[in-house]
Amino acid sequence: MAATLAELAEMRYAALTVDAVARRAGVHKTTVYRRWKDKDGLIVDALAGQIATEIPIPDTGTVDGDLRLLARGLAAWLRGPSGAAVLAVMLSEAALAPGIAEARARIFHDRLRRAEPIVTRAVGRGELPAGIDPAAVVKAVAAPLYFRVLITAEPVDDEAADRSVAAALAAARNGGLG
Structure with missing residues (x-):
């Protein structure tokens, strides 16, 4: 999997070959x-496994702490080679391949599903109002970070992550994400 991600980061989707991945991994093609x-x-499995392991879902006991760690993890991932590889695939001609398009939807749906308990726990603790849409909160945290990477090319650092969380929580607490 690491060899696949490294090849993606270096060669991009169109130039990636199973032979090159095997060579990098030190195995026969x-x-x-097999x-x-x-x-x-190969790419789908590498991407799915990588995202799940590199951006953990925290449980600090507060929604602010959980979302802050989640956003900072996402920001670090977006800055790193793995995030760059994933974005390169998702934004290249690979995104049109049925397997990749399907995987993108599955991977990001899975990430949302895994992060939603952060919001559900916060509602249970009275930190967020009942009836809030957990997926909308998680998307509100992630969207500004992706926007910075994909549109404005601004830095995606801890400060940007923290601002993203503050904005999402303000919207959530005021009923804007119900």
């Missing part, structure tokens, strides 16, 4: 083909 029938399957 038949070893790779598990994955093509490069899209």
Whole structure:
């Protein structure tokens, strides 16, 4: 998986080959083909596993603490080589491949599903109003960070992550994300 992500970051989707991934991993290409029938399957598994492990879902006991750690984790990931590789695939011609398009939807849906308990716990503790949409809160935290990376090319640092959380929590507490 690490070899696949490294190849993606370096070569981008169009130039990635199973042979190059195998070489980088120090295995024969038949070893790779035993598990994955093509490069899209290999990429999908690499992306799904990488995102789940590199951006943990925190439980600090407060919604502010949880969302702050989540946003900072996302910001660090977006700045790093793995985030760059994932974004390169998701924004390239690869996004049109049925397997990749399907994987993108599945991966990001899974990330939202895993992060939603942060909001559910906050509602249970009385930190956020009942009836709030957990996915909307998580999206409100992540969207400004993706916007900075993809549109404005501004830094995605801890300060940007913290501002994103503050804005999302203000909207959530005022009923704007119900």
